[in-house]
Amino acid sequence: MVNRKTAINLIFVLLVCLVGLVVLAKQPQQRNYLDILRVFWSELYPDGGSTLYCGRQFEPFDRQVNVEHVYPMSWVTKALKCGKRDQCRRNSDQFNLIESDMHNLYPARKDVNKTRGSFPYSMIKGEKHEYRGCDFEVDYRSRQVEPRPEVRGRIARSMMYMQREYGLDIYGRQQRLLEQWHRQYPPDDEERRRNRIIERVQGNANPYIR
Numbered sequence: 001m002v003n004r005k006t007a008i009n010l011i012f013v014l015l016v017c018l019v020g021l022v023v024l025a026k027q028p029q030q031r032n033y034l035d036i037l038r039v040f041w042s043e044l045y046p047d048g049g050s051t052l053y054c055g056r057q058f059e060p061f062d063r064q065v066n067v068e069h070v071y072p073m074s075w076v077t078k079a080l081k082c083g084k085r086d087q088c089r090r091n092s093d094q095f096n097l098i099e100s101d102m103h104n105l106y107p108a109r110k111d112v113n114k115t116r117g118s119f120p121y122s123m124i125k126g127e128k129h130e131y132r133g134c135d136f137e138v139d140y141r142s143r144q145v146e147p148r149p150e151v152r153g154r155i156a157r158s159m160m161y162m163q164r165e166y167g168l169d170i171y172g173r174q175q176r177l178l179e180q181w182h183r184q185y186p187p188d189d190e191e192r193r194r195n196r197i198i199e200r201v202q203g204n205a206n207p208y209i210r
Contacts, residue, residue, distance in 0.1 A: 036100040043201050052106040052151055054134035068108035070155055071162040072118035073099055079168055102198045103161050103206045112136055119145045120174050153185030157208040
């Protein structure tokens, strides 16, 4: 027969285990960017698709296409003060969570992705396209880029999501422009399709996409 002291100890151990399980359940899912790439391509673009900035059609395993982080990762490393990107991957669970969030990932031509770098978005005077057949403008002097109208809403909602989800900063002028784009260019069927799949795979939706 179990005495009172033993029973109390057993109850205490069970309570500690229960609390531990609750804490673990509430912790954010741990993931990393390199692992999520396979999921990104296979779930969102199994048959190919079109690139963000140029609308170029691509097939699976297109070597000229890679993944763009709409909210730049250099802004994140600076905000988290975790060092260079590789250092952040090794030392910061929060950075890994942010870097691998699929709401911030889009296919892009490699050359355009490289040109964009971490430049903020803006409206640039004139229509001087950086690449033939691609409505993508760059002002190297002010270090800004202007994307084509068809994707401005997607970009805005991705940036605003990252700000809301992770408390990341967007400076005033950029914030106002993104809010304007969000209102001016509402979600289309493709953006809603992506959002549904990401919610199923990643576990959360972008609340700005309705």
